[in-house]
Amino acid sequence: MILLLSLIILILAVLLAMQLMKNRNRSRQLTEIHQAVNAIKDAGSLERVLLFTDDIQLQRLLVDMNRLIEDTHQVDARQRELESSMRKMLSNISHDLKTPLTVVLGSTETLIQDGRLSGEEKDKLLHKVHSKAAEVLELINKFFDLARLESGDKQLQLTPVNAGEVCRKNILSFYDLILSKGMEVSIEIPDSPVFLLSNEEALDRILNNLISNAIRYGSEGKILGLSLRAEESEVVIEVWDRGKGIHEIHQDKVFERMYTLEDSRNKFYQGSGLGLTITKRLVEQLSGRITLSSKPHVRTTFTVRFPRMRV
CATH class of the missing domain: 3.30.565.10 (Histidine kinase-like ATPase, C-terminal domain)
Structure with a gap:
């Protein structure tokens, strides 16, 4: 009876030691994963978290984390592309607005300051001002139309x-x-x-x-x-x-x-x-x-x- 009890205690001790070893190993692996994720985040790299383990749950965790990292990189890439596109768009809009507005300002300045203009010359300048102002209005309208379409605010009735x-x-x-x-x-x-x-x-x-x-x-x-x-x-x-x-x-x-x-x-x-x-x-x-x-x-x-x- 005493021998049997001693055997049971020994088996329990071995099982406990194995569990403690497993827990320490998992804790070490989780620490490695934590360090790898932080390194990838700080570097902004395209690396993946790699860990050799036979722990099924950790394997699933690694798969999910790497998928999340990949999705994050794709979102970041799209965001950078969008920001670059917006900067270019704003630069080009500024260019397209500046050109007709410069003509408008130049023409109105001539109309105000040059008292020697004939009636025909004034009419030509006024038509030029009107034409360039219409260009500005058309560009602004197109810009806001595009903004509404891309924001989803403009729903089309079919x-x-x-x-x-x-x-x-x-x-x-x-x-x-x-x-x-x-x-x-x-x-x-x-x-x-x-x-x-x-x-x-x-x-x-x-x-x-x-x-x-x-x-x-x-x-x-x-x-x-x-x-x-x-x-x-x-x-x-x-x-x-x-x-x-x-x-x-x-x-x-x-x-x-x-x-x-x-x-x-x-x-x-x-x-x-x-x-x-x-x-x-x-x-x-x-x-x-x-x-x-x-x-x-x-x-x-x-x-x-x-x-x-x-x-």
Whole structure:
């Protein structure tokens, strides 16, 4: 009996010693994990926490921690990209506001100080002031439109929309301007209705931006095209021209905020750089996607795809 009791006590002592050793080992490993995490955080590195252990619970903890570290790095990268984009956008907005405002101030100063101006000269200066003030207002309106779209404050109400009618209406609104540029028009719109679950005002804005963009930058190609077709699951709208086009290295960037194709801001591609960004955000809010393909002087096409509405 005494021998049995002694054996039990010995077994318990061994088990207790093993548990204490296991606890000390886990405590050491947790300390190593703590130190590794702090080192990664202080260095801002892309390292992962590595620890060789047969402890299943610690293995799960390491997997979760490394996943969290990876997510944190991705969030930080997106934040840095956003901050860089915002700095560039504010810099470009300042540039685009400064240019017309300088003209406005110069013209008004001339009107105030130069008493020798003829009536015709005054009228020219006043028209210049009006034109540049309108540019400033347009830029400010575009900036706030984009801010509302990206903040999610502007929710679009969706209703059945006949895409064919919207396409015809928009190309017709530009018809006189197209003719004045010496351009031909190629229109491919089916006679039968093509319906989208969409927002007519937003679709108008999308088409208006794309058509005006094609006229402004593709007029030397002397043709503007607009096509609409219904595929099995999508409705596809294309606006194209045969102008100077957009070089391949720029094609992924034209939808970025304030990107005007050339940072030099040359005369060929002037403008706020917000129009295509707003267009893309509107397309996305309508559950669509927009792409660009361009071969200079052959064909530059903006393609918009929306889910097809079954009627």
